[in-house]
Amino acid sequence: MAEFITTYGFLIVSMVFAAMLALSLYLPLMTGQLSLASPGFYALGGYIAAVMSTKVFPPTPQGEIFPLVYLLIEMLVAAVASALLAVLIGIPALRLRGIYLALATIAFVEVVRVLSLNLEITGKAIGIFGIPQPFLNKFEYMWIAAPMLILSTWFVYRLERSRVGRAFAALREDELAATAMGVNPTYNKVLSFTMGAVLAGVVGAVSAHFLNTWNARQGTFDAAILYLAFVIIGGSRTYLGPVLGGLLLTALPEVLRALAGVEFLPAFVAQFLVDGRLIIYGLLIALATIFFPQGLITPTMLKRLARRGT
Amino acid sequence: MQTILKIDRLTRAFGGLVAVDQVSFEVQEGEIFGLIGPNGAGKTTLFNLITGLTPPTSGKQFFLGEDLTAARPHIIATKGIARTFQNIRLFGNLSALENVMVAQHVHTRSGVLSGVLGTPTARREQQQSRDYAMELLRLVHLDDRAEAQARNFSYGDQRRLEIARALALRPKLLLLDEPGAGMNSNEKAGLSQFIRDIRAQFNLTVVLIEHHVPLVMGLCDRIAVLNFGQLIALGVPSAVQNDPAVVEAYLGE
Numbered sequence: 001m002a003e004f005i006t007t008y009g010f011l012i013v014s015m016v017f018a019a020m021l022a023l024s025l026y027l028p029l030m031t032g033q034l035s036l037a038s039p040g041f042y043a044l045g046g047y048i049a050a051v052m053s054t055k056v057f058p059p060t061p062q063g064e065i066f067p068l069v070y071l072l073i074e075m076l077v078a079a080v081a082s083a084l085l086a087v088l089i090g091i092p093a094l095r096l097r098g099i100y101l102a103l104a105t106i107a108f109v110e111v112v113r114v115l116s117l118n119l120e121i122t123g124k125a126i127g128i129f130g131i132p133q134p135f136l137n138k139f140e141y142m143w144i145a146a147p148m149l150i151l152s153t154w155f156v157y158r159l160e161r162s163r164v165g166r167a168f169a170a171l172r173e174d175e176l177a178a179t180a181m182g183v184n185p186t187y188n189k190v191l192s193f194t195m196g197a198v199l200a201g202v203v204g205a206v207s208a209h210f211l212n213t214w215n216a217r218q219g220t221f222d223a224a225i226l227y228l229a230f231v232i233i234g235g236s237r238t239y240l241g242p243v244l245g246g247l248l249l250t251a252l253p254e255v256l257r258a259l260a261g262v263e264f265l266p267a268f269v270a271q272f273l274v275d276g277r278l279i280i281y282g283l284l285i286a287l288a289t290i291f292f293p294q295g296l297i298t299p300t301m302l303k304r305l306a307r308r309g310t
Numbered sequence: 311m312q313t314i315l316k317i318d319r320l321t322r323a324f325g326g327l328v329a330v331d332q333v334s335f336e337v338q339e340g341e342i343f344g345l346i347g348p349n350g351a352g353k354t355t356l357f358n359l360i361t362g363l364t365p366p367t368s369g370k371q372f373f374l375g376e377d378l379t380a381a382r383p384h385i386i387a388t389k390g391i392a393r394t395f396q397n398i399r400l401f402g403n404l405s406a407l408e409n410v411m412v413a414q415h416v417h418t419r420s421g422v423l424s425g426v427l428g429t430p431t432a433r434r435e436q437q438q439s440r441d442y443a444m445e446l447l448r449l450v451h452l453d454d455r456a457e458a459q460a461r462n463f464s465y466g467d468q469r470r471l472e473i474a475r476a477l478a479l480r481p482k483l484l485l486l487d488e489p490g491a492g493m494n495s496n497e498k499a500g501l502s503q504f505i506r507d508i509r510a511q512f513n514l515t516v517v518l519i520e521h522h523v524p525l526v527m528g529l530c531d532r533i534a535v536l537n538f539g540q541l542i543a544l545g546v547p548s549a550v551q552n553d554p555a556v557v558e559a560y561l562g563e
Contacts, residue, residue, distance in 0.1 A: 155426055162425025163418050163436065166404075170412040173401035180361055182387035182416035182479060191422070237403070299403075 009139025011254055013210060016145040019246030020152055020203045021223075022230035026242040027156065027196035029231065030165070031189045032172035033094060036224035037086075037105035038200040040112040043219030044085065045078035045204025050128040050214040051121060052077065059132075066132035066209070071144070075205045082201030086194040094189040109221055117216045127215020131208050141210050148206070149243070152199055156239040168192055229281065233288040235295025244297055249284075253277045313375075314339045314483055314515045315360070320369035322355055329355040331539035332369070337483070342509060343517045344530035344547075348559060351536040353519045354396055357485050360517075361393050362386040373483070388416045392481035394472040396488050396519070402461030406452055406471055409460050410443035413478035446474040449508075465492050477512060484508075486518040490525055498522055502529045527551065535559065 021038055028035040052074050053066065060066050093104045116122040123129075135141055159165045167188050170178035179185050208214040227246075234245020256277055260270040273280075288295070315337040322330045330352045337343045345353050358364035360371065362383040370379045378386055392413070401409050418439055420432035447453040450470040455463070460471060469489060476484055489505070490498045502525060509516055520526045526533060527547040535543040535550060537559040543550050550556055 158426040158428065159422065162422075162432070163415065163420050163439070164422050164425050166408055166412050167415050169404055169408070170401050170415075173403055174399050176363060176383075177395065177399035177401065178412065179383040180363065180387055180393055181413040181475065182384050183412065184384045195422070 005139045006137070008254070009137060011251065013138060013141045013145050015247045015250040016142070016149045017203055017207055017210070018227075018230060018250040019243045020149055020199060021227050022234065022242035022246035023152055023156055023239070024196040024200035024203070025224075025227045025231050026236065026239070027199065028189070028193045029236055030160070030168040030172060031192045032175065033189055033193060034098060034102045035093075035105045035193055035196065036102050036221075036228065037089070037108050037193070038196060038227055039219035039221070039223040040105075040109040041082045041086065041197040041200035041219075042204035042207070042223070043109075043112050043116065043216075044082060045075075045201035046208035046214045046218055047116060047122050047128070047204075048078045048081060048201075049074040049205035049208040050131050053132050053209065054128055054130065065136065066134040068134050068144075071134045071206070071209065075202045078201040078205035079198045082197045083194050086197035087190060090190040090193040090197075091186070094186065094193060106221055106224065109219065109224060113216050113220055123215065125216065127213055127217075128208075129213035131212055131214065133212070134209055138210065141206070144206055148202070153239060153243050160239060164188070164191070229285050231295070233285060233292070233295060235292075235297035237294055238297055238299045238302060240302065241295045241297040245295070249281075252281070252284075256280065311338045311340065313337070314341075314373065315517070316372040317360070318370040318372070320356070320359055320371060321367045322352075322359055322364060323367045328539050330359060330366075330536075333536070333539070333541045334369075335534055335541065335544055337515060337517060339482075339515055340509070340513075341515055341531045342505065342529055343515070344526045344533040345517060345519045345536065346521070346523075346526055346533060347536035350538075352539040353536055354487060355539075356536070357393060357487055357517075357519065360386075360485065361391060384416075387479060390480070390482035391485065392476035392479040392483070393485035394469070394476050394487055394489060396491070398465075398468045398472055400460040400463075400468055400471060400475070403459060405457050406447060406460055406463070407440065407443050407456040409471060410446055410475050410478045411439050413475045414439045414442065414480075417480060443474075443478060446477050447471075449477075450474045466497065469493075473508075477508065480512075481514065483515045483517065486516060486520075488519050488521065490520055490522055498525050501525070505529060 021042065024038045025035070053070065057070050089108060093101060096104050117125055135143065167178070167183045170181065170183055171185055171188055175185055204219065230245035230249055231242045233249060234243065235241025256273045260273040313336045318334050319332045320330055321328065321332055333356065345356065347353055355364060359366050362381050365380050370377060372378065373389055373391060376389070378389065401412065418435050420435050424432040444453055444456060447456050450473060452467060452471055452474065460468065463471060473489065490501050493501060505516060508514060530547060532545060533547055533550045534541055535556050542555045542559060543553040
């Protein structure tokens with residue numbers, strides 16, 4: 001068990017973060033808004049934690065761990081900052097629809113990246129390193145990551161069954177009809193966008209500690225596409241889809257590596273399984289959209305399971 | 311009787327095409343008001359103007375004395391104007407029950423936190439909302455299929471579900487865009503009675519677009535006739551029926 005944790009601790013925590021980042025993209029999607037802004041807020045949250053822990057809080061004495069309270073304060077600041085920025089960006093950006101909104105949010109991610117490459121406070125191209133550790137090893141990050149995932153999954157699950165969630169779904173189904181039934185489109189879209197941003201920002205804050213360093217390579221356009229893949233493959237119509245998509249697809253490279261280690265496998269196949277994981281990723285997205293257009297987990301499937309259960 | 315809706319020289323141009331041209335009329339409270347005219351006369355555009363989905367080029371609109379010209383659609387809905395659509399616009403992937411519950415949005419309060427936490431108030435509200443939605447589904451005889459997805463309903467059932475959804479908004483003014491489309495004459499007779507019933511039960515004023523002349527003549531208190539965006543006749547059915555301008559619009563000279 002101890003060996004398993006040292007080997008896979010980092011991966012397991014990464015899987016949990018990925019599931020939450022997929023949820024952060026799913027939240028605006030609940031109102032039908034394809035936003036790829038999550039990595040921007042993730043980067044912002046990370047920089048907030050990195051700057052606060054290395055420059056604002058008193059340095060942690062040698063041999064002691066970084067106080068957990070500080071981490072919680074950083075998460076709170078990241079949440080508030082992300083929310084404010086999301087409202088500021090959301091109100092103009094959410095006037096755009098479909099692919100145009102996606103483009104605008106990619107532009108936002110790029111702006112964050114270029115800013116962090118050039119600002120003094122974000123450490124320019126080098127970034128911020130030596131971010132203090134609140135835990136003894138990587139796996140112990142589960143103490144904070146697991147409750148966060150459970151809480152955010154439960155939150156979205158409950159949200160889907162509430163009055164606001166129904167208004168979101170109506171907007172996603174038919175915006176015009178929803179407004180004619182009294183649903184305020186701007187308010188609800190900005191609300192869902194902001195909730196996604198807050199989640200991404202908070203995950204970023206914890207990630208900065210987890211990764212030890214934070215720089216402009218965190219939260220880029222590639223990451224946005226990756227989160228989108230989690231949602232598309234996992235399922236974009238129920239809260240469980242993104243969670244499962246994030247968990248499974250993050251584990252995939254390790255699974256492929258394990259497969260490559262199987263005996264009697266021709267060397268070139270083993271090589272492909274390890275080096276070609278981006279190709280396999282792309283292939284999976286293409287196949288999933290053809291054979292599982294609604295993703296692996298669909299609301300109909302959940303209903304059927306629930307019926308069998310009772 | 312009180313004027314519920316007043317339209318004053320309402321105009322909407324799409325480029326060079328004037329879809330609604332200086333149309334003025336008043337609808338009285340409790341009336342069933344028919345809107346007829348040949349295809350492309352501007353009837354649906356007029357509905358879109360009244361519900362704010364299309365902003366007017368010029369002209370004004372008053373609802374219960376309040377100026378609602380160019381108000382945003384969800385505000386207009388909140389004031390008490392509900393509608394159905396000519397080409398049905400239900401929330402296809404939601405259940406029939408959820409479709410009707412969405413329309414109670416403005417009459418319920420619970421926000422993100424109270425909804426997620428399931429506070430007693432939010433839970434009570436949810437239950438009331440569900441009960442009322444079921445009641446409306448019973449009214450349109452769809453209560454036995456409340457949990458089915460709306461997109462799996464037949465055309466006629468979808469039309470009835472749309473009316474139930476519009477009623478859930480608790481409107482004072484209900485706009486029905488071709489409620490009888492695709493129905494046979496038997497069903498249309500039933501529809502007439504149904505519209506009278508809901509008017510009485512919910513204290514409604516109804517404005518409806520309909521092509522089927524016998525239905526309109528038998529049901530409406532007054533009728534407005536549009537042709538090429540202009541109001542060419544307005545009055546009680548018998549007067550409109552014999553109006554030379556109306557006969558010409560429909561049959562040509």
